[in-house]
Amino acid sequence: MKGPGRRPGPSRTREAILDAAREGFATRGYERTTIRGVAGGAGVDPALVHHFFGTKEELFVAAVEPPVRPGEILPKLIAADPERFGEQVIRVFLSVWDAQPNRDVILALLRSAVSNDRAAAIFRGFVAAELVPAIGAVVGPANAAYRATLLATQLVGLAVIRYIIRAEPVASADPETLARSIGPTIQRYATGDAV
Amino acid sequence: MKGPGRRPGPSRTREAILDAAREGFATRGYERTTIRGVAGGAGVDPALVHHFFGTKEELFVAAVEPPVRPGEILPKLIAADPERFGEQVIRVFLSVWDAQPNRDVILALLRSAVSNDRAAAIFRGFVAAELVPAIGAVVGPANAAYRATLLATQLVGLAVIRYIIRAEPVASADPETLARSIGPTIQRYATGDAV
Numbered sequence: 302m303k304g305p306g307r308r309p310g311p312s313r314t315r316e317a318i319l320d321a322a323r324e325g326f327a328t329r330g331y332e333r334t335t336i337r338g339v340a341g342g343a344g345v346d347p348a349l350v351h352h353f354f355g356t357k358e359e360l361f362v363a364a365v366e367p368p369v370r371p372g373e374i375l376p377k378l379i380a381a382d383p384e385r386f387g388e389q390v391i392r393v394f395l396s397v398w399d400a401q402p403n404r405d406v407i408l409a410l411l412r413s414a415v416s417n418d419r420a421a422a423i424f425r426g427f428v429a430a431e432l433v434p435a436i437g438a439v440v441g442p443a444n445a446a447y448r449a450t451l452l453a454t455q456l457v458g459l460a461v462i463r464y465i466i467r468a469e470p471v472a473s474a475d476p477e478t479l480a481r482s483i484g485p486t487i488q489r490y491a492t493g494d495a496v
Numbered sequence: 497m498k499g500p501g502r503r504p505g506p507s508r509t510r511e512a513i514l515d516a517a518r519e520g521f522a523t524r525g526y527e528r529t530t531i532r533g534v535a536g537g538a539g540v541d542p543a544l545v546h547h548f549f550g551t552k553e554e555l556f557v558a559a560v561e562p563p564v565r566p567g568e569i570l571p572k573l574i575a576a577d578p579e580r581f582g583e584q585v586i587r588v589f590l591s592v593w594d595a596q597p598n599r600d601v602i603l604a605l606l607r608s609a610v611s612n613d614r615a616a617a618i619f620r621g622f623v624a625a626e627l628v629p630a631i632g633a634v635v636g637p638a639n640a641a642y643r644a645t646l647l648a649t650q651l652v653g654l655a656v657i658r659y660i661i662r663a664e665p666v667a668s669a670d671p672e673t674l675a676r677s678i679g680p681t682i683q684r685y686a687t688g689d690a691v
Contacts, residue, residue, distance in 0.1 A: 330525070330611055411610065412610055412611060414660070414661055415606065415607055415610045415611070415656065415660050415661075416525055416607060416610070416611055421660065421661045421662065424661050424663070425661060425662070425663050425664075428663050429663075446664070446665055447665050447666070447669070447677075450657060450663050450664070450665060450666040451666065451677055451678070453653070453657050453663060453666075454650065454653040454654045454656075454657045454658075454666060454678070455649065455650055455653055455681070456653070457653040457656050457657060457661075458648070458649040458650055458651070458652040458653020458654065458656065459649045459653065461610065461649075461652050461653065461656060462645060462648050462649045462652060463649075465609070465610050465616065466609055466610075466616045466619050466620060466652075467616065467620070468619070468620050468623050468624075468645050468648060469620075469641070469645070470641055470642050470645060471642070471645040471646065471648075471649060474642070481690075482642075482646055482685070482690040482691065483646070483649070483690075485684070485690070486650070486681045486684075489680070489681075490677070495676075495677040495678075495680070496677065
């Protein structure tokens with residue numbers, strides 16, 4: 302995407318900016334990532350980043366949009382096999398985030414949310430707007446917010462230990478092992494007697 | 497502790513430096529915390545910080561030393577009531593970290609470990625040197641590393657959601673509610689069929 306003599310179209314330029322933004326937020330966190338730095342990484346003018354995405358906060362929201370939406374996937378998983386919902390959530394979670402370049406999305410989200418209050422607020426907004434209704438669709442609205450946030454404690458902790466702190470043996474455990482170990486936790490938080 | 501006309505003794509000076517270090521690591525993370533900044537926060541000369549603690553990494557290790565050692569507390573909890581071990585772990589965890597100024601210790605540890613590879617390595621070292629033997633003392637050495645790291649996924653995730661991202665209702669849930677919800681997860685990871 303970079304260098305002179307190459308004129309990418311708008312959608313490739315947009316993707317190049319998002320890639321550079323994810324790389325910045327994932328490695329340097331929210332505060333130390335700048336529009337100027339992202340523009341440099343994407344080989345474009347900073348004005349173009351503003352044109353496509355607006356403020357740094359808006360760029361962050363676009364950069365950390367998850368490739369899979371909980372509101373779409375969770376109701377499908379519960380319908381397909383209600384007893385194995387928790388295991389399936391872990392399988393899908395790992396299949397999405399174990400893969401590059403998705404990994405940069407969750408690193409960008411977590412590194413930023415842990416270091417910056419604005420990014421933390423965006424994360425809270427994601428839980429409220431996406432995860433709570435998704436769990437509500439699975440088990441009904443009663444206690445959906447508490448169930449969804451319990452789920453978030455386990456999934457965020459798994460991501461932090463596996464992808465960021467990389468503590469073994471969880472960091473390189475195979476997905477099936479983790480689905481058996483952690484799936485029942487998700488099952489209980491979403492549908493069981495945890496509440 | 498600060499200001500002229502006040503000459504604290506060595507142990508109070510040491511505590512003032514540790515407090516300033518925790519505040520720095522907790523709010524700014526590992527990389528942006530400097531010996532010079534910590535010295536300024538404590539009202540002492542940077543050379544004194546080096547004298548007491550050595551390098552920034554050594555200062556970090558001293559600053560995030562937990563007020564309760566897993567190797568001491570976990571065997572006591574399992575001996576006192578093996579069936580309620582998991583709930584008790586959550587009660588102790590929250591009683592330690594809900595309290596100020598302890599809160600700064602876990603914020604310093606997590607914000608630093610998530611943003612910096614050296615701090616992440618120190619966290620991994622803590623899990624290997626403290627948590628794994630503690631779980632080994634509870635359930636024997638077989639799979640102690642995997643059980644301990646599973647435990648870490650849930651406890652780290654709880655801390656991130658409750659103390660850093662502050663997603664409700666987990667952020668202000670009372671400890672008994674969380675002990676009932678999350679205790680069985682800890683019980684199963686430490687002693688149950690999760691492995």
